[in-house]
Amino acid sequence: MKLTGLFFGSFNPIHVGHLIIANYMANYTMLDEVWFVVSPQNPFKEKKSLGNMYDRLEMVNLAIAGSEKLKASDIEFSLPxxxxxxxxxxxxHEKYPNREFVLIMGEDNLVGFTKWKNADIILRDYKLMVYPRPGYDAGVLRQHPAVTMTDTPVMELSSTFIRKAIQAKQSIQFFTPEKVIEFIDKKGMYS
Structure with a gap:
């Protein structure tokens, strides 16, 4: 049974913070691999603020090219x-019955986890690998048997910061892989 970590996100755009988290989870925990699940629309985010989902998927593919343990997933593109x-x-679970899926999330998401649709069922049926986020404390949920707190390196970098830097015509070198920067430039994204 392959242990597959699911790292959900908008990845608008993907950046080194995302890559460090995924690499840590794939290589320093019991996970065999990590899938970046590109969300077409997060129920907690406005749709108009998101880049095209196929562009975001392509940026993830460019960022993880050559990695054996990291994969991009468009599974949510065909779901409601x-x-x-x-x-x-x-x-x-229905499509891949021979895999066990584990959720990867930041402690900031764990704080509001009880507001998620069917949170109780997720906690009953799945494991959660949680990376620290400064200034957040999920309190009692940290002790839940389904939750594993990790020592993932902490990086304060956000896609919002990168989008604002692009709009202000500031350098984003080293914040995201060079191939992603080239793609953003070629498409004229976020400017």
């Missing part, structure tokens, strides 16, 4: 929107 994690998990 907005995407709810429980629906995606059920769909993946």
């Amino acid at each position: 929107q907005p995407s709810y994690t429980i629906d995606t998990l059920i769909h993946l």
Whole structure:
């Protein structure tokens, strides 16, 4: 049974913070691999603020090219929107019965986890690998048997910061892989 970590996100755009988290989870925990699940629409985010989902998927593919343990997934592109994690998990479980899926999330998401659709079922049926986020404390949920707190390196970098830097015509070198920067430039994204 392959242990597959699911790292959900908008990846608008993907950056080194995302890559460090995924690499840590794939190489320093019991996970065999990590899938970047590109969300067409997060129920907690406005759709108009998101880049085209195919462009975001392509940026993830460019960022992880050559990695054996990291993969990009467009599984939510064909599911009803907005995407709810429980629906995606059920769909993946049916499509890949020989894999065990584990959720990867930041402690900031764990703080509000009880507001998620069917959070109780997710905690009952799935494991959660949680990376630290400064200034957040999920309190009692940290002790839940389904939750594993990790020592993932902490990096304060966000896609919002990168989009604002692009709009202000500031350098984003080293914040995201060079191939992603070239793609953003070629497409004229975020400017």
